[in-house]
Amino acid sequence: MSELAELTEVELIERFAALPVANVGDAMDRLNVVDSGIQSVWPSAGAKLAGRAVPVTVAGGDNLGIHETIPTLQPGDVLVVNGQAATHRALIGELIAGRAMAQGCVGFVLDASVRDAVDLEQMRFPVFARGTTPAGPYRNGPFVGGVAAAVGTVVVHPGDLVLGDDDGVAIVPRVRAAEILVKAEAKHAAETKQRAEIGF
Numbered sequence: 001m002s003e004l005a006e007l008t009e010v011e012l013i014e015r016f017a018a019l020p021v022a023n024v025g026d027a028m029d030r031l032n033v034v035d036s037g038i039q040s041v042w043p044s045a046g047a048k049l050a051g052r053a054v055p056v057t058v059a060g061g062d063n064l065g066i067h068e069t070i071p072t073l074q075p076g077d078v079l080v081v082n083g084q085a086a087t088h089r090a091l092i093g094e095l096i097a098g099r100a101m102a103q104g105c106v107g108f109v110l111d112a113s114v115r116d117a118v119d120l121e122q123m124r125f126p127v128f129a130r131g132t133t134p135a136g137p138y139r140n141g142p143f144v145g146g147v148a149a150a151v152g153t154v155v156v157h158p159g160d161l162v163l164g165d166d167d168g169v170a171i172v173p174r175v176r177a178a179e180i181l182v183k184a185e186a187k188h189a190a191e192t193k194q195r196a197e198i199g200f
């Protein structure tokens with residue numbers, strides 16, 4: 001634990017990024033795993049996300065809060081959007097993703113729909129959402145940023161760690177990150193040993 005207490009946030013995120021999200025979920029007693037309806041939107045497998053949460057809550061189908069938040073993003077941030085689980089409009093696409101990438105943002109998680117999924121994969125920009133639709137967003141507001149937001153029933157605080165892979169998304173509370181990393185790495189080591197015993 002003392003070694004972990006000295007890890008920088010970047011090192012902590014790198015260590016989490018090396019683990020399957022399932023192992024991290026298990027290390028949190030299977031809690032804090034985001035609703036299974038929120039998945040990678042890349043047409044192919046291989047999306048992998050690990051970064052620091054910047055939560056924003058928007059009205060269903062409206063992305064003003066995303067536009068206003070993107071200029072504030074820092075390298076390593078993940079934009080996490082409570083879009084009210086409204087799937088009738090896409091809140092982001094490749095253009096907004098490109099602007100976020102230019103800020104150093106490493107991915108998005110949205111309780112909403114998105115569009116331009118093929119472009120997002122070609123850009124290697126991981127986006128997790130409830131689905132895709134060609135229907136574009138409105139841009140009127142309101143929105144709330146800078147405080148916790150709910151995504152798929154999980155509360156996300158600013159600075160929490162956001163992890164995603166082809167199984168889905170989990171949120172690691174920042175204050176518990178070191179303790180959860182120890183348990184998740186132990187779980188991964190145990191499963192690696194079990195695989196060898198089973199013979200694959």
Ligand SMILES: O=C([O-])CC(=O)C(=O)O
Nearest residue numbers: 091092093094095096097
């Ligand atoms: O037009 C929008 O607001 C969403 C979109 O498709 C993009 O960002 O590429």
Ligand SMILES: [Mg+2]
Nearest residue numbers: 093094095116
């Ligand atoms: Mg677009």
